[in-house]
Amino acid sequence: MKKYSLLIFCACLLLSSANAFAQQGGNGEGEAADTTDKFTELIEGTTHQPGFIDTYTKDGHLYLAIPQEMLNQDFLMNYEIAQGIGSSGLYGGTMLNYFEGNLVAFEKHEGKIFFVIKPHRYKADPNTPEALAVDLAYSNSVLETAEVEATNADSVMLIDAYSWFVSDMSNISQRVQGAAGGRVQVDPSRSYMKSVKSFPDNTAITASLTFGNQNPGGPRTVPDTRYIPVSIHYNLAKLPEQPMEPRMGDDRTGYFLTVHKDFTTEDKTFFKRYVNRWRLECDGAPGSDGLCTPREPIVYYIDRTVPEEFREAMIEGVEAWSDAFEAAGFRNAVQAEMIPEGVDPADIRYASLRWSTSDQPGYGAIGPSIVDPRTGEIMDADILFEANMILGDKSDYREMVEPRNAIDELYNRSEEEIALMEQGVKTKAFFAELHTQLDMARGIMMARGVIQPGSPVPKEFLDQAIRWVTMHEVGHTLGLTHNFRSSIDTPLEKLYDEEFTSQNGVFSSAMEYPTVNVNPEGEGMDGHYWNPGVGSYDRWVVSYGYIPDQADADEIARNVAFPGHAYGTDTGGLDPHVNTYDLSSDPLAWGRQRADMLRDMIPRVPEIALDDNMPYYEATDLFQSYFFQYARALAPTVKYIGGQHQYRDHVGDPQGRMPFVPVPREEQEEALDMIVEYAFQPGALDIPQEVFQQFGANRWSHWGNNSSYGGRTDYPLHQTMLGIQQSLLNQLLDGERLSRIRDTEAKFGAENTVTIPELMGRLTEAIWQEVWSAPGQDIISNRRDLQRAHLESMVAIVTEDDNEMPADAISVARMQLKNLSSRLASRLAPPTFEFDDYTRAHLEEAKARIDKALEAGLTLQN
Numbered sequence: 001m002k003k004y005s006l007l008i009f010c011a012c013l014l015l016s017s018a019n020a021f022a023q024q025g026g027n028g029e030g031e032a033a034d035t036t037d038k039f040t041e042l043i044e045g046t047t048h049q050p051g052f053i054d055t056y057t058k059d060g061h062l063y064l065a066i067p068q069e070m071l072n073q074d075f076l077m078n079y080e081i082a083q084g085i086g087s088s089g090l091y092g093g094t095m096l097n098y099f100e101g102n103l104v105a106f107e108k109h110e111g112k113i114f115f116v117i118k119p120h121r122y123k124a125d126p127n128t129p130e131a132l133a134v135d136l137a138y139s140n141s142v143l144e145t146a147e148v149e150a151t152n153a154d155s156v157m158l159i160d161a162y163s164w165f166v167s168d169m170s171n172i173s174q175r176v177q178g179a180a181g182g183r184v185q186v187d188p189s190r191s192y193m194k195s196v197k198s199f200p201d202n203t204a205i206t207a208s209l210t211f212g213n214q215n216p217g218g219p220r221t222v223p224d225t226r227y228i229p230v231s232i233h234y235n236l237a238k239l240p241e242q243p244m245e246p247r248m249g250d251d252r253t254g255y256f257l258t259v260h261k262d263f264t265t266e267d268k269t270f271f272k273r274y275v276n277r278w279r280l281e282c283d284g285a286p287g288s289d290g291l292c293t294p295r296e297p298i299v300y301y302i303d304r305t306v307p308e309e310f311r312e313a314m315i316e317g318v319e320a321w322s323d324a325f326e327a328a329g330f331r332n333a334v335q336a337e338m339i340p341e342g343v344d345p346a347d348i349r350y351a352s353l354r355w356s357t358s359d360q361p362g363y364g365a366i367g368p369s370i371v372d373p374r375t376g377e378i379m380d381a382d383i384l385f386e387a388n389m390i391l392g393d394k395s396d397y398r399e400m401v402e403p404r405n406a407i408d409e410l411y412n413r414s415e416e417e418i419a420l421m422e423q424g425v426k427t428k429a430f431f432a433e434l435h436t437q438l439d440m441a442r443g444i445m446m447a448r449g450v451i452q453p454g455s456p457v458p459k460e461f462l463d464q465a466i467r468w469v470t471m472h473e474v475g476h477t478l479g480l481t482h483n484f485r486s487s488i489d490t491p492l493e494k495l496y497d498e499e500f501t502s503q504n505g506v507f508s509s510a511m512e513y514p515t516v517n518v519n520p521e522g523e524g525m526d527g528h529y530w531n532p533g534v535g536s537y538d539r540w541v542v543s544y545g546y547i548p549d550q551a552d553a554d555e556i557a558r559n560v561a562f563p564g565h566a567y568g569t570d571t572g573g574l575d576p577h578v579n580t581y582d583l584s585s586d587p588l589a590w591g592r593q594r595a596d597m598l599r600d601m602i603p604r605v606p607e608i609a610l611d612d613n614m615p616y617y618e619a620t621d622l623f624q625s626y627f628f629q630y631a632r633a634l635a636p637t638v639k640y641i642g643g644q645h646q647y648r649d650h651v652g653d654p655q656g657r658m659p660f661v662p663v664p665r666e667e668q669e670e671a672l673d674m675i676v677e678y679a680f681q682p683g684a685l686d687i688p689q690e691v692f693q694q695f696g697a698n699r700w701s702h703w704g705n706n707s708s709y710g711g712r713t714d715y716p717l718h719q720t721m722l723g724i725q726q727s728l729l730n731q732l733l734d735g736e737r738l739s740r741i742r743d744t745e746a747k748f749g750a751e752n753t754v755t756i757p758e759l760m761g762r763l764t765e766a767i768w769q770e771v772w773s774a775p776g777q778d779i780i781s782n783r784r785d786l787q788r789a790h791l792e793s794m795v796a797i798v799t800e801d802d803n804e805m806p807a808d809a810i811s812v813a814r815m816q817l818k819n820l821s822s823r824l825a826s827r828l829a830p831p832t833f834e835f836d837d838y839t840r841a842h843l844e845e846a847k848a849r850i851d852k853a854l855e856a857g858l859t860l861q862n
Helices: 004-023 028-045 129-138 173-180 309-320 321-326 385-392 407-409 413-422 428-449 461-479 496-504 536-546 550-557 587-609 617-634 665-680 717-732 735-748 756-766 780-800 807-828 839-862
Strands: 045-047 054-058 061-066 073-082 101-108 112-117 143-147 158-159 184-186 193-198 202-213 227-237 257-262 270-274 297-301 336-337 353-355 369-371 376-385 643-645 658-661
Touching: 028 158, 054 073, 054 193, 054 665, 054 839, 073 309, 129 461, 158 202, 173 184, 173 202, 202 257, 202 461, 202 665, 227 336, 270 353, 297 309, 309 336, 321 461, 321 536, 353 658, 353 665, 376 461, 407 617, 407 717, 428 461, 428 617, 461 756, 536 550, 587 807, 617 665, 617 717, 658 735, 665 717, 717 780, 735 807, 756 780, 756 807, 780 839, 807 839
Parallel strands: 297 336, 297 353, 353 376
Antiparallel strands: 045 054, 054 061, 061 158, 073 101, 073 227, 101 112, 112 143, 184 202, 193 202, 202 227, 257 270, 369 376, 643 658
């Protein structure tokens, strides 16, 4: 009976279940119908954009349609400032993650979509024990999550991702905090979705964010600093279905790199380094000229934001690179066109060149690109040119072009600026440099009668500048890093030979930071001002990166020591051939020519700059530019003292060089002589009184105009001259440099270098020349300033606890101070020269300070 009842109960249960199943349509069809209906309901009244990710938008909602097959599939996401504030590092069009996009994916867990970033730098060959170890060690970061709100009949899931993008997902708040001077926070009530665009290969989402700011003050470019607006552009992009065959990196060539730590590689460091490059493949066999036509050429589109008068120069700058690609076997590989009507630059299929304007520019130009992090394939590039770099008024930058900065920037760049330069960003320093170059060249043209005072430079001149800057930025988006050695490939006597520079370049690489090429003996402006096309290094390095066969590339890299292939990026204090803003194979001789030309023109500044009814500050500004470039010409000379040439050659390379080669002693002595002659000897920096008297003040008083020089309305001549001298002294007597001199003595022999005693002795004698021998003479004010600066440097060596300062340098500095004290005592002892009051007071103070420092130094050492 019990058994019978149990059977009846089971049958009833099965029947009840069957009825329920039938009501739902069987196999969950009723539930599927419900969620499909909800899908239809949610997208009703929305704006639908099909593309890489289908989107549906309406007020306050951004629905992403995610097919089942898209789950766990990797794609890219890049952040970009779509609209900034024109200052403080927040500039529209700048990427937040240069060259290395985020590898992201959608995952589904517990009914939710997880948006994750993957640790793409670490990998191992699939199906290996190492792959299991990598998977165990590195996890995804979850950026955002969203509930699956509906699923249609095709298993496409709908999520509302509005809150993902109208947020601080990009972490831009860190930069905004720097601009505001304190903590800020996204205000959702004042933020909104600005635009959503979906294209075949990418989906572009732009959000307008407002950051609440309770800090006092803030950027002047924001109408109300309590609410700081920044728009962020998110680019979600499809990865190539078939990854590009990567080109292995080589430290002899200058490419940006995509680097993995591959735990199955045989390299003991586990690093695999791929060059960043476009996918370039032949469409058929090469022709009779040995060149093939690319299946897909690299095309750059000139945006309509670019002023019409510069478009032709930009097109020429882009297409100049086709010459370099012929060395890799391709014809017409790089092309330029105006962007077609109706095409949106946000479409990843269109690499673009755009124009931007900023109130307080933080860069001159930038050339970032989107790169496949798996292989280094460049997928897109958007180059920005800052209008103020070429057309702007220097008034905002009077303090930024303080002449001593011309030296300090070469040796004391901040880690942040070095990092930006390594990414190809033209920093504020580059902006100031190019502007003073243009101002100097304009002044030279006025002095030579090519243009009248107050006139702009000729269009031909600006076109050459635009063409070179375009070549430089396009080079970055082709994968190339900076090359600050390339100027040495051009002999000094060939700088103004247009036949030579047309073929080889004024400098052998467009990736150089050069100075404008001005013939010091020319009646006009002879020769090319900047490179008219790509140079010999550019052809060589492009052939390495883009020639189809890796074995051929490996052989090309071995030609690093060949003439025309000079390459170097390390601009520190070691190699005098690796510099920014110099020219020729003989930087010393070139620097002397440039300094002589400017020293001859400085006394003529008023007659050059001023004409009837012009403000006197035009003379002051021209002097500032001349003097800045004068200091720039002297800056590399310091590197010769104890310097070494550093090379990247590998063992057995043709014409190979040792990794470090000493600068010949005679060149070191020549450099020291030049520093003394142009900066430290009496009369080196004299400015005639009648010239100084015509240095006027900028009297405009309103926002956006800096009317001071070093904080003063009148021109601080003593401060400016001393700044150059002090900067040179700081570099010559730097502990690292003095340590390097000792090392070069040990490595190459003391007879092959200027030693510490020789360096310090020469400086002391030159700087204290007025009292070095009897009976002495009066010392003018700027010379007294220099002597005090020298004394401060030498006293600091003796008395300060500096771990970088070698003991031998301290001993020699003490000996120099004792010698100087003795000489000062002799000049001050009766019978004495009738020094003026300034000089006597100065000498007595100097002796007292030396004696006190010597005593203190001994106490410290004991």
